[in-house]
Amino acid sequence: MEHIISLTLENKFGSLSRVAGLFSGRGFNIESLSVAPTLDPSVSMMTIVTSGDDRIIEQIMKQLNKVIDVIKVVDVSESEFVERETALIKVHTRPEDRAEALRIADIFRANVLDSSPTSYTIEVTGDVRKVQAIIHLLQPLGIKELVRTGRIAIGRDPTRPTQAQPRPLAKAN
Amino acid sequence: MQLTGAEIFLESLKREGVDTIFALPGGVVLKIFDVLHQQKDIRVILTRHEQGAGHMAEGYAKATGRPGVALITSGPGMTNVITALADAYMDSVPMVCFSGQVPTPLIGNDAFQEADNIGLSRPCTKYNFLVKDVNDLAQTIKEAFYIATTGRPGPVLVDIPKDISMDKGEFHYPKSVSIRGFNPTYDGSKWKIKQAADAIMKSKRPILYIGGGVQFSGASAEVKELAEMTQIPVDMTLMALGAFPGGHPLSLGMLGMHGTYVANMAMHYSDLVIAVGARFDDRVTGKVSEFCPTAKVIHIDIDPTSIRKNIQVDIPIVGDCKRVLIELNDILRATVNGNQKEQRKPWWDQLDAWQKAHPLAYVQDPNEQIKPQYLIDRLYELTADRDPVVSTDVGQHQMWAAQYFKLKNARTWLTSGGLGTMGFGFPAAMGAQAAFPNRLVLCIAGDGSIQMNTQELATAVIEKLPVKVFVINNRFHGMVRQWQDLFYEGRYASSSLGNVPDFVKLAEAYGAAGIRIESVGDVDAGIQEALAIDRPVFVDVPVYQYENCYPMIPAGGSNHEMLLEDPADLKKPKSTHKKSAQADSDTVLTA
Numbered sequence: 002m003e004h005i006i007s008l009t010l011e012n013k014f015g016s017l018s019r020v021a022g023l024f025s026g027r028g029f030n031i032e033s034l035s036v037a038p039t040l041d042p043s044v045s046m047m048t049i050v051t052s053g054d055d056r057i058i059e060q061i062m063k064q065l066n067k068v069i070d071v072i073k074v075v076d077v078s079e080s081e082f083v084e085r086e087t088a089l090i091k092v093h094t095r096p097e098d099r100a101e102a103l104r105i106a107d108i109f110r111a112n113v114l115d116s117s118p119t120s121y122t123i124e125v126t127g128d129v130r131k132v133q134a135i136i137h138l139l140q141p142l143g144i145k146e147l148v149r150t151g152r153i154a155i156g157r158d159p160t161r162p163t164q165a166q167p168r169p170l171a172k173a174n
Numbered sequence: 175m176q177l178t179g180a181e182i183f184l185e186s187l188k189r190e191g192v193d194t195i196f197a198l199p200g201g202v203v204l205k206i207f208d209v210l211h212q213q214k215d216i217r218v219i220l221t222r223h224e225q226g227a228g229h230m231a232e233g234y235a236k237a238t239g240r241p242g243v244a245l246i247t248s249g250p251g252m253t254n255v256i257t258a259l260a261d262a263y264m265d266s267v268p269m270v271c272f273s274g275q276v277p278t279p280l281i282g283n284d285a286f287q288e289a290d291n292i293g294l295s296r297p298c299t300k301y302n303f304l305v306k307d308v309n310d311l312a313q314t315i316k317e318a319f320y321i322a323t324t325g326r327p328g329p330v331l332v333d334i335p336k337d338i339s340m341d342k343g344e345f346h347y348p349k350s351v352s353i354r355g356f357n358p359t360y361d362g363s364k365w366k367i368k369q370a371a372d373a374i375m376k377s378k379r380p381i382l383y384i385g386g387g388v389q390f391s392g393a394s395a396e397v398k399e400l401a402e403m404t405q406i407p408v409d410m411t412l413m414a415l416g417a418f419p420g421g422h423p424l425s426l427g428m429l430g431m432h433g434t435y436v437a438n439m440a441m442h443y444s445d446l447v448i449a450v451g452a453r454f455d456d457r458v459t460g461k462v463s464e465f466c467p468t469a470k471v472i473h474i475d476i477d478p479t480s481i482r483k484n485i486q487v488d489i490p491i492v493g494d495c496k497r498v499l500i501e502l503n504d505i506l507r508a509t510v511n512g513n514q515k516e517q518r519k520p521w522w523d524q525l526d527a528w529q530k531a532h533p534l535a536y537v538q539d540p541n542e543q544i545k546p547q548y549l550i551d552r553l554y555e556l557t558a559d560r561d562p563v564v565s566t567d568v569g570q571h572q573m574w575a576a577q578y579f580k581l582k583n584a585r586t587w588l589t590s591g592g593l594g595t596m597g598f599g600f601p602a603a604m605g606a607q608a609a610f611p612n613r614l615v616l617c618i619a620g621d622g623s624i625q626m627n628t629q630e631l632a633t634a635v636i637e638k639l640p641v642k643v644f645v646i647n648n649r650f651h652g653m654v655r656q657w658q659d660l661f662y663e664g665r666y667a668s669s670s671l672g673n674v675p676d677f678v679k680l681a682e683a684y685g686a687a688g689i690r691i692e693s694v695g696d697v698d699a700g701i702q703e704a705l706a707i708d709r710p711v712f713v714d715v716p717v718y719q720y721e722n723c724y725p726m727i728p729a730g731g732s733n734h735e736m737l738l739e740d741p742a743d744l745k746k747p748k749s750t751h752k753k754s755a756q757a758d759s760d761t762v763l764t765a
Binding site: 011022056064066067069072 | 292300301302304321354355356477478479483
């Protein structure tokens with residue numbers, strides 16, 4: 002099953018490779034990974050999309066916790082969350098396809114960032130299904146280049162005060 | 175106080191209480207060696223190979239419980255020490271390795287003797303640091319020792335570029351460190367410990383399964399109290415030997431692939447496994463799906479990743495073995511009622527029956543060649559009163575040593591368990607000898623393994639580390655040959671080593687003593703002679719070549735399906751083993 006894991010880690014030399022190396026060294030799967038500094042510049046936030054059965058996910062969580070540069074690990078997908086991904090799609094357009102390309106972009110509330118006589122560069126943001134869908138629709142026109150950010154996710158706050166919140170795993174080595 | 179990086183290095187090590195470092199110099203660490211040369215507080219042991227330095231640091235750490243320290247140079251120095259780091263990581267040995275690095279402006283330029291030390295060591299260290307500013311050096315060293323010794327111990331690498339060792343900076347040694355991503359759990363959950371105590375009281379066929387964690391946590395006394403109070407039998411992993419006395423009536427000996435019959439049967443048929451500081455390695459579990467089919471499992475370990483990694487656990491307790499056992503014992507002391515011996519009798523009757531059915535055994539005909547087991551057995555008997563530290567290499571001799579050398583005390587057993595590093599034993603013994611100059615330190619080696627680090631004979635002689643090395647010489651990679659016997663129809667592909675070198679002459683060439691024991695009648699006298707010499711000794715013991723190590727659980731087999739002796743078609747030597755039968759005569763020593 003797919004899981005989205007959110008990591009807080011030290012923003013320093015080599016921390017990314019410690020996490021990436023853990024996944025490759027232990028044969029865990031990474032579907033996407035994105036990382037950037039947080040409000041505190043000494044800390045980065047990383048979102049990893051991975052998959053595996055419960056035992057594998059438990060090991061991934063524990064192993065991530067064991068990495069000394071990792072400060073906190075949360076399996077965001079364990080409770081309610083919102084996720085987004087941005088894709089930049091450079092689509093090839095013959096003259097008869099240009100209107101169709103714009104229509105598709107419009108349906109998905111995507112932006113056209115760049116236009117040339119034979120192409121549009123379209124920016125789309127949404128959950129993974131939305132991004133997949135526009136890619137499928139644009140594919141028949143001819144996609145020249147596709148760049149995706151990887152998914153980022155954040156837990157939803159409770160709508161009622163009593164509702165359980167996703168809790169970070171106690172940090173323990 | 176303004177000091178150079180090299181001086182900061184020295185001062186920091188002194189404050190960490192380091193008394194010995196195992197080192198080999200090179201261009202980028204010369205400044206550090208120069209400073210070390212002008213002081214007397216820290217002994218610098220010059221090794222002949224960086225792998226030797228690494229294993230010596232491990233041996234020092236395993237024998238003392240204090241972190242071992244190695245200092246090596248960049249590039250090949252670093253790649254040579256990797257094996258020792260990987261070994262220490264697998265076996266949770268606290269160790270700090272300092273590596274030289276090319277000057278910071280040259281890093282990444284493919285400079286002479288440059289290697290990506292951080293990248294190379296990342297998967298085989300607990301943590302590693304590149305020091306980029308001399309003002310960070312003291313703090314980094316403090317953190318390195320803290321990480322290496324805190325929680326589950328492990329090796330830490332500190333990479334010091336040449337210019338950092340020359341630069342001047344302010345020296346201030348931090349009193350304490352706190353790392354926000356590193357807060358090991360020491361105290362187990364009280365609720366879980368209570369559950370564990372209840373499970374123990376309810377259990378009819380409990381078994382204690384103790385691992386290397388007991389050694390490093392110093393929990394031997396607690397394990398003993400628990401076992402004696404509840405009359406629970408004790409199985410030891412290879413790493414735990416000595417942490418519970420091998421000769422204790424509650425000890426069933428080692429479990430696992432070459433463990434005793436009773437130890438493995440006890441695991442298989444138990445109803446409660448109490449794992450303490452052990453990690454359910456594949457050499458212990460055998461076929462996971464058939465491991466302990468009827469048992470509940472309590473797992474006490476300081477590393478949460480060890481729990482439920484290989485097998486399902488019913489009562490997980492994350493914490494330090496010693497602290498958890500102290501609490502567990504407190505509860506049990508108040509609960510245990512009546513005569514435990516009486517209550518456990520049915521279980522012990524069964525265990526005794528297993529023990530009697532298939533004890534460890536070998537046959538030594540006094541007129542035939544020496545059996546490896548006999549040599550180890552005699553060595554054990556003749557040194558038992560001296561509480562020796564025993565190191566081994568990896569292979570058959572290691573398993574026989576584990577079976578027959580019944581160690582009494584924790585931290586007297588130095589062996590490479592997880593990584594299975596041939597060449598570990600000799601330098602590890604030297605590391606222990608450096609820590610305890612007056613103690614008897616034995617190394618039980620094989621002729622294959624010892625050849626991976628014989629260059630350290632020079633170190634042993636010059637540094638006066640009088641370790642006694644017993645080379646169980648079967649002219650084979652014995653364990654490989656055994657597997658070839660059992661699973662490859664006796665085709666000895668690349669396992670026959672020939673009758674070289676002459677270990678007596680090799681030792682003598684370095685100025686060490688060399689002794690050869692050739693007949694059963696000479697074994698005791700030969701051992702006594704070796705023990706009486708106050709220099710390093712190589713004792714070459716040519717043994718029966720085809721002895722196989724039993725009992726054995728074939729890889730992937732289940733714990734109750736042990737091979738107890740050679741299958742009928744393997745009674746050796748015979749004609750189908752012609753190629754190997756010639757092994758001895760293949761290479762004749764020129765006298």
